[in-house]
Amino acid sequence: MKVFKRRLGQYVSIDDDAWVTFDELERQEHCFLPGDDLITAGDETRRVFILNEGWAIRYRLLEDGRRQIVNFMLPGDVFDLQSLADLKADHSVTAITHCKAAVIPSGIFVEMLKKSAWLASAFWWSAVQEESILREQIVRIGRRSARERIGHLLLELHRRFIGATGIEVEKLTVPLTRADIADALGLTPVHVSRTMSAMRRSGLISEGRGGEITILDRDRLARLSLFDMEYLHLKKLDLLKKNGVRHFRETSSRINAD
Amino acid sequence: MKVFKRRLGQYVSIDDDAWVTFDELERQEHCFLPGDDLITAGDETRRVFILNEGWAIRYRLLEDGRRQIVNFMLPGDVFDLQSLADLKADHSVTAITHCKAAVIPSGIFVEMLKKSAWLASAFWWSAVQEESILREQIVRIGRRSARERIGHLLLELHRRFIGATGIEVEKLTVPLTRADIADALGLTPVHVSRTMSAMRRSGLISEGRGGEITILDRDRLARLSLFDMEYLHLKKLDLLKKNGVRHFRETSSRINAD
């Protein structure tokens, strides 16, 4: 539960009481193996996941077998808040590494929100960030070249990983095959392979064994990928001090859990 | 305000009291001309828009001028609920036709939510639908051919238009230039033009003057575009009758506005 705490702590300063609620969750932790579905397309179960360990992908399959990975779930990510309202999932979520996740029936989840306005804010914030990531994914696929897409994705994953773990890693271990990257970026595995080889040759990245990727020249890669450092909204909301923001705190907390 | 009523009414059955709240909103209606910004990238203003008339686009510009349209806003759409939490907008929303929209400061908006749990559910539902549209947009540009993308977008816009107005129009008047369609679908205007010409030749669509588009063979177009009729979640939630759903109503309303 540690990862989760530091993730949410980035958005809002959560009071001590709220942490008690989390301890209940630790008992609900499930394990998933690579390939296991957390959510299956067509599912109607209403539950919220908090990913504590491992990576997962959210994807959709077309009838003819084409796959599009919509986004990646890293430790600390919360999903599907939308399942609280949805009739049935239009996509699947599958573990791509060994995963640990708290699985919370929506009823219990909502109880949690009611207990703590802070918590509700944090989850709201988390949903906003996820939407922002979706929008960025649209821009990435729609208007960027293959090299830009890959560079941009690597930078995003790197930043999100640091945000989740708090460890300023140099080497990011990316548990993705070329096919995964291709399906996320609207490319083919062959072309991803070629493009990444070229990126290695030009000294942008280097790869070790087991998916270890090092971003050698972050600034150059960011420039080449037109990476906007702001969209992840990683800045901490200091709700207590800023005046203009205080109003938001009072209100939007209530939206979620007064 | 009529459009808006029928839009929200699709998701939940709103009680009469809530409608009183809407009357307040009618006084807040603003007009926008084509090209006017409703939200400008970098904006920090916290307010929610309810579009009553006209079309708008949400887009992001890269530094070198490339533009990606993230999604379209049609009458009845509500945005940005996320601005309640966001620090500043990472994208712009611009009117592409003459538009009328209620502009609600977030404080007032939240007051509304508190007055009616029904309303809160409806807005939550609306946000879920928007996210679903974003995911579908990702699949569309990531894994579909030019013809599939265009066909799929036309079907989506057609369905959303009917959902918004309730009018089962045959001819949809699409106020989009080839450049707009291209920037939405990750293509170039030239190729959009070519592809749509081909679609006209093969009898899938026809175009009249002023952007009037008729979908001649909806089933064939849906098959060719791999259009999934379900993702828009247009089905009405009958919260009062279904048992499994009733729990949701009690809970998720409270998330938003107890």
Next chain:
DNA sequence: CGCCCCGTTGAGGAGAGTCAATGGCTGTGG
């Protein structure tokens, strides 16, 4: 050892992009 999955590389092809010219429509001003 041998299988399978994965990454890589090559050759050739196709879909989409680029550049450029044309023509229609609209709005404006002489």
Next chain:
DNA sequence: CCACAGCCATTGACTCTCCTCAACGGGGCG
């Protein structure tokens, strides 16, 4: 009322990014 400018759709010719098909090779695992 007509001339002209500006915007947009279209079409042609050519280019290039990315895809397809295919072969090869390495590492993990039974």
